[in-house]
Amino acid sequence: TMDDTIRRALDQGHRIDITTIGRRTGTPRRIELVFHNLAGRIVISGIPFRGRTRGWIYNLEADPRITIHLKGPIAHADLEGTARVITDPSERRALLTGVARNWGRTDLDTMVADSPLIEVTIPGYPA
Numbered sequence: 001t002m003d004d005t006i007r008r009a010l011d012q013g014h015r016i017d018i019t020t021i022g023r024r025t026g027t028p029r030r031i032e033l034v035f036h037n038l039a040g041r042i043v044i045s046g047i048p049f050r051g052r053t054r055g056w057i058y059n060l061e062a063d064p065r066i067t068i069h070l071k072g073p074i075a076h077a078d079l080e081g082t083a084r085v086i087t088d089p090s091e092r093r094a095l096l097t098g099v100a101r102n103w104g105r106t107d108l109d110t111m112v113a114d115s116p117l118i119e120v121t122i123p124g125y126p127a
C-alpha cells in the first residue's frame with residue numbers, strides 16, 4: 001500500500017522529475033516537469049510549442065512505463081507508473097482547462113492544439 005506522505009504529495013501538483021525510456025537508445029531519460037492533480041488524476045503537460053513534439057512524449061508512446069520522482073517538499077520517492085498520451089481533443093480541452101487555471105494561462109485553444117499532455121496512473125493511487 002502507498003503511505004500517507006506519498007499520497008499527500010500526489011494530492012497537490014508540484015515540480016517533479018520523470019524518467020522515460022529512450023525509444024531509440026533504450027536508456028533512461030530524466031527531465032524536470034510539473035505535474036497537476038486534477039480531481040485525483042495525475043496530469044503532466046508543458047508549454048505549447050507549435051509543430052514540436054517533446055522527446056518524452058515520443059518515448060512514452062513507444063514505452064508507456066514512467067517513473068515519477070517526488071523531490072519534496074512533502075516526500076521524496078520514486079514511483080513507477082504508466083503514462084497515457086492524451087490526443088483526443090475534447091479530453092485534452094477538459095484536462096488543459098485545469099492546467100491553464102493552475103498556471104494562470106488564458107490561451108487554452110493554443111494549449112489544446114500544441115501542449116504535450118499525459119495522464120499517469122500509479123498503482124494504489126488515488127484509491
